[in-house]
Amino acid sequence: MVGGPACQGRIRVAIGRGALALLGSLALAGVGASASSASPRAPATQDRPAETRAAAAGSPAASTSSLSRSGLKRELRRAIGSAGGGSGAWVFDTGAGRKPVLFARNATKRRILASNQKLFTTAAALDRFGSAHRFETAAYARGKRIGKRDQIIAGNLVVRGDGDPALGTQTFAGRHGLPVTRIGALAQAVKRAGIRAIKGKVRADDGIFDRRRGIPATGYGAGPYLSPLSGLSYNSGYGSRGYASAPELEAAKAFRKALRKKGVRVRSGVGRTSLSRRGLRRQPLATVTSPMLATLAAATNKPSNNFFAEMLLKRVGGGLNNKGTTKRGARRVQRFARQAGTKVKAADGSGLGRGNKASPKQVGKLLRRMNASSEGLAFRQSLAVAGHDGTLAGRMRGTAAQGDCRGKTGTLSGVSALSGYCTVGNDRIAFSILMNGVDVNRARSAQDRMAAAIARYRR
Numbered sequence: 001m002v003g004g005p006a007c008q009g010r011i012r013v014a015i016g017r018g019a020l021a022l023l024g025s026l027a028l029a030g031v032g033a034s035a036s037s038a039s040p041r042a043p044a045t046q047d048r049p050a051e052t053r054a055a056a057a058g059s060p061a062a063s064t065s066s067l068s069r070s071g072l073k074r075e076l077r078r079a080i081g082s083a084g085g086g087s088g089a090w091v092f093d094t095g096a097g098r099k100p101v102l103f104a105r106n107a108t109k110r111r112i113l114a115s116n117q118k119l120f121t122t123a124a125a126l127d128r129f130g131s132a133h134r135f136e137t138a139a140y141a142r143g144k145r146i147g148k149r150d151q152i153i154a155g156n157l158v159v160r161g162d163g164d165p166a167l168g169t170q171t172f173a174g175r176h177g178l179p180v181t182r183i184g185a186l187a188q189a190v191k192r193a194g195i196r197a198i199k200g201k202v203r204a205d206d207g208i209f210d211r212r213r214g215i216p217a218t219g220y221g222a223g224p225y226l227s228p229l230s231g232l233s234y235n236s237g238y239g240s241r242g243y244a245s246a247p248e249l250e251a252a253k254a255f256r257k258a259l260r261k262k263g264v265r266v267r268s269g270v271g272r273t274s275l276s277r278r279g280l281r282r283q284p285l286a287t288v289t290s291p292m293l294a295t296l297a298a299a300t301n302k303p304s305n306n307f308f309a310e311m312l313l314k315r316v317g318g319g320l321n322n323k324g325t326t327k328r329g330a331r332r333v334q335r336f337a338r339q340a341g342t343k344v345k346a347a348d349g350s351g352l353g354r355g356n357k358a359s360p361k362q363v364g365k366l367l368r369r370m371n372a373s374s375e376g377l378a379f380r381q382s383l384a385v386a387g388h389d390g391t392l393a394g395r396m397r398g399t400a401a402q403g404d405c406r407g408k409t410g411t412l413s414g415v416s417a418l419s420g421y422c423t424v425g426n427d428r429i430a431f432s433i434l435m436n437g438v439d440v441n442r443a444r445s446a447q448d449r450m451a452a453a454i455a456r457y458r459r
Helices: 069-083 114-129 170-176 183-192 247-261 293-301 306-317 326-339 360-372 376-381 440-456
Strands: 011-015 018-022 086-093 101-105 136-142 156-160 202-205 270-272 286-289 406-412 415-424 427-436
Touching (some): 069 086, 069 101, 069 440, 086 360, 114 293, 114 306, 114 376, 114 406, 114 415, 247 270, 293 306, 293 376, 360 376, 360 415, 427 440
Parallel strands (some): 156 202
Antiparallel strands (some): 011 286, 086 101, 086 427, 136 156
């Protein structure tokens, strides 16, 4: 069950009137847990990997014996009762012909989702774009090509962002276990287009998004668990000394430096600009594309990456005709949820705000819908595997859930959540456990017991 979509980027170069397609692999690090937000150059996440006690061999917790429907209900009642607080759960057998609901406890009451909000965000992104979609960062020449073999741009070179959360360097991505769209690959593509010198500046166009760097919960600025957002981001919004004050200019500076390394001379510095719609309809000089959306979704859900989630939310809400904003993205997520037969109150994409709410049944219905959708494989593979990776790497070890169940965690003060899938034969059990007003450690232990019981269920 462990594995994910291919992590490979592609580069396309346009020369003159014709387009030359070049396929090149971008070496990407495996998707893992984000580093601690205490590091000034680490992607921040509040929902960090947690560790619960591994089940000792021969103990009841390590049992793999089958549970009947009645036995499962009994185990789930005991476990959820041990967490206290306002706890609710919904467990659904996706392969059952009759009586598919295996367990429901306070299942229709809406609760704070914490990072379970990322389930709705990534599902909406996959639904809108498809798992194979790649975001495209493009370079446009603003000025005539002159000189021998048209190797010189008389004006500026504009780098236009597409809301790609992975644009950056291999070094940064490798250090933090992230996929990458290499800025150097775009510079190489410009060189392959025949350019050897730029008389003007490298200008940044981040107009795909607004310039609000954060979300309502952070006062629309960057916060301790969210680096600054931008339509043209670079290295997850970080500069050499921590958060970048102008992420789009960091990207332009990095692009200028990469061009020089590739042997393309740039006479002036960097600046901002905004290409017109007419300008954007022209063939770009060169482009570099992100890893597939399936890979970006996994980089969002497995380590619970807030930055990736908020970037995807804005991109879901934006496009050529509308700037991507948190509000537009949240509205689109809510509309997608209704079309999927469920509901969510979305305040942001990551779950950092306490205004993101849904009931266990509503989350479960999302999981049921995505399991049956054409994007179901990518969605399921975006989730952490119990006892193996992401925020579940240190949980459910030694239990029947290890290696069998996939899930999305959620953590805020007094809030803990776990929703996902366990397998039963060739089918899946979808479950959502939302706990508010609880001790987080006790809640996680209860959730682990519940997931282990679900993994033991047999019809």
